[in-house]
Amino acid sequence: MEASLIELKDIYFFSSQFLTAAACMGKYVVQNCLDFFLVCVSAETPLKDGEEAASSSDSAADPASSLFNHWGRDLGPESRRVALKKFRYFGYNGYLSDRISLTRPIPDLRPDGCRNMSYSSDLPQLSVIFIFVNEALSVLLRSVHTVIQRTPSYLLKEIILVDDNSNMELKEHLQSFVDETNAQHGPGFVKVVRHAKQEGLIRSRVSGWRVATAPVVALFDAHVEFNTGWAEPILQRIKEDRTRVVSPSFDNIKYDTFEIEEYPLSAQGFDWELWCRYLNPPKSWWMLRNHTAPIRSPALIGCFVVDRKYFEEIGLLDEGMEIYGGENVELGIRVRRISAPEDVRNLCCMVPSGKVSCSHCHCLN
Template sequence: MVCTRKTKTLVSTCVILSGMTNIICLLYVGWVTNYIASVYVRGQEPAPDKKLEEDKGDTLKIIERLDHLENVIKQHIQEAPAKPEEAEAEPFTDSSLFAHWGQELSPEGRRMALKQFQYYGYNAYLSDRLPLDRPLPDLRPSGCRNLSFPDSLPEVSIVFIFVNEALSVLLRSIHSAIERTPPHLLKEIILVDDNSSNEELKEKLTEYVDKVNGQKPGFIKVVRHSKQEGLIRSRVSGWRVATAPVVALFDAHVEFNVGWAEPVLTRIKENRKRVISPSFDNIKYDNFEIEEYPLAAQGFDWELWCRYLNPPKAWWKLENSTAPIRSPALIGCFIVDRQYFQEIGLLDEGMEVYGGENVELGIRVWQCGGSVEVLPCSRIAHIERAHKPYTEDLTAHVRRNALRVAEVWMDEFKSHVYMAWNIPQEDSGIDIGDITARKALRKQLQCKTFRWYLVSVYPEMRMYSDIIAYGVLQNSLKTDLCLDQGPDTENVPIVYICHGMTPQNVYYTSSQQIHVGVLSPTVDDDDNRCLVDVNSRPRLIECSYAKAKRMKLNWQFSQVTAQSPQEEQEHRKWGEGPHGRRGRGQGPCGNKEAVTPGQFSRFIEHLLHVRGFT
């Protein structure tokens, strides 16, 4: 899932938990090479518990089995002959994999590394050569080390979801969970294989599970799907097998940090209606270094893509970096009371693959009497893939899921979701499936309205009740051309082949402003761009700035034509007829036509998908 991160000190766009695109992150790299031991601080150390000592012994045996399998993997790497086709691998000199890693590799080594990178979306070649028990920097706020927790906490089942994961990455996830979770708190690990085709995830993984369970029967359970069900249904599959009072649902490319479990289990013990997210750090896909992420809440935009948010003002006023962060939504991985998860309706299995289910769960929990928190003292590192080569484009699934959420939970604000996706609210042509059961669930749980949610939980969300029409603006002379915002680095609108994606989204407001491109999702983002007449030609300028400078940004629509404040003057200036045109310009995407205020009013004839907002 692509999430946008905006924090108090810096801004970056990052891929978290799903890793679909390359990332550019302006973040401090917090790589620490020395090992920081796991220390669980309590008010008073109890006398040694016999059961606890037995659990520790079992844990050590399991770790020994992991170490054994690690050696098997390394031996396999050394002995495996190069396949003939590897010599024909694609050129690797421009690959992002080698920007900060691999300069010392031989050409053959680079080919092998690139081939695995193309398959997995991360550096599996390096992962296979890293220890499973590698140390992680302790990135918790310093105050976390001084906290004490109850001796009696509920057990947790950790569920890992995967499809075609690199075996070493999966084993490192398991190893870190075992090593950094107190043994008396970790009841079991559940592996959900969503129909992987990777052979090493079958025989080798089964061999490992059998050896571990030989020492501790039933400790690792494996669920294998006969067909790919997607992340949403896979998580529900894992929950159904879990037996501990608390269930932690994670991707299988994570590494748990020291002391992650106690803060989570304490908060859930205090209130079982809390759904908890840890704070996430990044495992870089190329060199596997750990990159520290700032503390953040988790929210979403009107397309229901997840995004990071600044912690709320109330949290900052506490001046306590260890305090739980109130969060409007979740980004995917979370920990929840097992029975409460069922009571609240699990995940919506009517959704497809993944995307939007994390937002839907957060909205549902809040509206139906629960709460969502991010815990600064519980930190998990997660690999952000450069790409997901074995997964189709997920946009269609995310769009469908978003509309499903809108229809069930968002009341009159569902129009914002249709608007953000540039889809007509009536006759959208998208089958969102049967939502009768989900609406019945909402009624059964006596949930609050989405307006309450926006006011009480997510006041940062920007509302657009003043938009009276939206769609694209088409050229009347050549209807396959549309108004486009053009390159992000420029403020000159262009005419470009119609594709209906975000750069061509147009929104017309009751104050006669025309917004072009993406709409700012929160009140903290003041970057909506308006079409403005600056005498020489139209410009796209931040609406608030244009208004403050009293620029001409009002456009009057009369039936099927638009008229700028200088329409008649432009007609006379350019001597154009009713369909006059002006010269062409060049850009990075090919030929694009420049737009003048006069011609803008003539080639724009209608708004598509006109819908009223209440």
């Protein structure tokens, strides 16, 4: 079958080859192949608690809806309709997220041995950059709260929030949080970059980098939760060699129950269609018999940490790219090409000791 080009405003990519689904921002042109499915996302505004629900024909009444397979069976009809409206809008259980603590405890899933590792006392400071558009407020705030709570204060210089033209309601609620946080931690601790129009994922990351001032920048989506000790092993790798581009080890936040699901340690790469994939670590890593050792990786999927000036030296991300995931492949290839053939130090790598959980949007029924 001949592949066709389809242009959509808001889309989700899904593949039987993927372990996760990736939420896309902005307007993208994507290749429609047999292995991939495109699901349009409703552009309607999510209902607030207490708002009038949709008609009785709404599929929220259907207990077979994927949102209610493992959660919410004890909810009344009104609450179910509100929950499903938010699920349709965000792609995850925003209703449940609003009822979970912003600093909830999560399991420490680091490999054995990571808890006893020691690091330099003079690690470089971090600027943590979150990018988002119309993210659920509770999910966004949980990302920020956990990075503050679980990063040593002497390492976290600032947090940069890149708002890719979200709705006014989110902007107002977020500004109140920013003002309160800066009153507690000092002026400029949380900075907000607001786009006048939607720029998309790649240009949003570069916008955050331009505002950052710490020696190291960490670029993340705004639907993550940081685990204990996530930063130190990553910063240690970059301190040893500033040309390393490093990813934390990711686990999954289940879209419906918000439970943490441990993912196996893996490298991050891409297939012949240039789609990002999780890969089995190379044989050389297994032969070390040390699960705390960094895993060399051909590419990095989405979120990564890099020396701020080195990132500029290698050209940042290609702001002309419009397709989600292309920047990950291109960055991996570029980092590999600038290395001398005998020098593999500055390849991308994943650090098992640095654990971050990520919420992945889910296909809607």
